[in-house]
Amino acid sequence: MTTAKTRPLKTWSIAGDTRRKPTEYEAVTGRFHYHFNRRPAPFDLDPGSPINRWYLKHREGSPLQAEDWEGFRDPAALNYRRYIALQHDREVYAEGVVDHYETLGGDDKLDPGWIETLSRIYAPARYLLHVLQITSLYVGQLAPSAYITNAAFFQAADELRALQWIAYRAKSLSLNHDIQLANSEAARRIWETDEAWQPARETLERLLLAYDWGEAFTALNLVVKPALDALFNESFVELAGDHGDGLTAALLSESRVDTTRNQAWHAALARYALSADSTNRAVIEGWIEGWRPRAERAVEGLAAALPDPDAVRERAARSVAAFTAQWAD
Numbered sequence: 001m002t003t004a005k006t007r008p009l010k011t012w013s014i015a016g017d018t019r020r021k022p023t024e025y026e027a028v029t030g031r032f033h034y035h036f037n038r039r040p041a042p043f044d045l046d047p048g049s050p051i052n053r054w055y056l057k058h059r060e061g062s063p064l065q066a067e068d069w070e071g072f073r074d075p076a077a078l079n080y081r082r083y084i085a086l087q088h089d090r091e092v093y094a095e096g097v098v099d100h101y102e103t104l105g106g107d108d109k110l111d112p113g114w115i116e117t118l119s120r121i122y123a124p125a126r127y128l129l130h131v132l133q134i135t136s137l138y139v140g141q142l143a144p145s146a147y148i149t150n151a152a153f154f155q156a157a158d159e160l161r162a163l164q165w166i167a168y169r170a171k172s173l174s175l176n177h178d179i180q181l182a183n184s185e186a187a188r189r190i191w192e193t194d195e196a197w198q199p200a201r202e203t204l205e206r207l208l209l210a211y212d213w214g215e216a217f218t219a220l221n222l223v224v225k226p227a228l229d230a231l232f233n234e235s236f237v238e239l240a241g242d243h244g245d246g247l248t249a250a251l252l253s254e255s256r257v258d259t260t261r262n263q264a265w266h267a268a269l270a271r272y273a274l275s276a277d278s279t280n281r282a283v284i285e286g287w288i289e290g291w292r293p294r295a296e297r298a299v300e301g302l303a304a305a306l307p308d309p310d311a312v313r314e315r316a317a318r319s320v321a322a323f324t325a326q327w328a329d
Helices: 013-018 050-060 080-104 112-122 125-142 146-174 184-193 198-207 213-242 246-276 280-303 309-328
Strands: none
Touching (some): 050 125, 080 146, 080 246, 112 146, 112 184, 112 213, 125 146, 125 184, 125 198, 198 213, 198 280, 213 280, 246 280, 280 309
16 A cells, blocks of 8 residues: 555646656746736736736637646647757758759849749738738737747747748849849838738738737638748749749748648647637637638739739648648548
8 A cells, every 4th residue: 555655756746647757848838827817817917907908808808718728739849949959950951952052053044024023922021921920929929828829939930030031032132133122112112002912911910900819829820821821832932943943942942841830730729729618619710701711812912913823822722721621620
C-alpha cells in the first residue's frame, strides 16, 4: 500500500494530475495568461477601465467559447527558441536561393508586360501582408490561451518575413527596370487607387475592424488568408515561372512553407473549438458566411489583372476548399 510519505510527487503542477514532466513547449506556454476569465476583471485596474471592458467584451464575451482553451496545442509545438532556430535555417536557405538566381542573372531579360504585373500586383502586396500581420498580432493579443497567442505571434513574424522579401525583390528588380518598383509611395498609390486592389483593400481594412477575437481568428485564418495565400503562393508562383522569373517564384514558394505550417494550427484550433462546444459550429459558419464573399471579391479583383483570371479564381477556390476540409468535416 502506497502511503502519503512514499507517494510519488507531481513534477510540475502545470501538468495537472498527469504525474509527468511537461515538455519545453508546455513549460513556457501553459497557463501563461493569468488574466483570462479572471474576476472581477482581467487586469489589475478599475474593472470599468477601457482595457478591461475591451477584453471582457471581445474575448470573454465572444460567442466562440470553450470550457478550457488550455487544451489546444499548436501541431508544430513552437516556442520562441524553436521558432528562431527554424526560421534562421529558412532564411539561410532563402539567401542561398537569392545568391543562386542573382549569379545566373536574367532580370534584364524579363518581359516588360511581366514587369508591369510585378509593379501592379506584386510590389503593393506589402500592404496586404501588413494587414495580415497586424490582424495576427491582434488575434494573439486577445487570445484566451498562450498556446494560441504564441502561434498567432509567430504567424505575424512570418508575414513580416514575407513582406521583407517582397521589398527586397522590388528593389532588385528596380536596378534593371523601372526605379518606381522600389518606391513605397508608388506602391501605396497603386494600393489606394488601382481598381484591381480595391476589393482586397476593402476586405483587409474591414478585417482590422473584426474586434471579437473569435471572429478575427475565423475571418483571418479560415477565410481571407487562405484565399490570398493561394493567389500569391500558388497561382502567382506559376505565373512567375511561366515568365522566366525564377527568383520571384522561389521566394513566394518559400513563403508557402510558412503558410502550410500556419494552416496546420488554424485547422487544429478550429477542430478544437468544434469539439469543445457544439454551438461553436454555427458561430464559425456564420462568420464564414459573412466573410467568404469579401474574400472572393478580393481574389476576383486581383485575378482580373492577371493572365487567365478564371484559372486563378478556380485555383484559389480549390485551395480554400482543400484547407477547409481539414477542419470542417
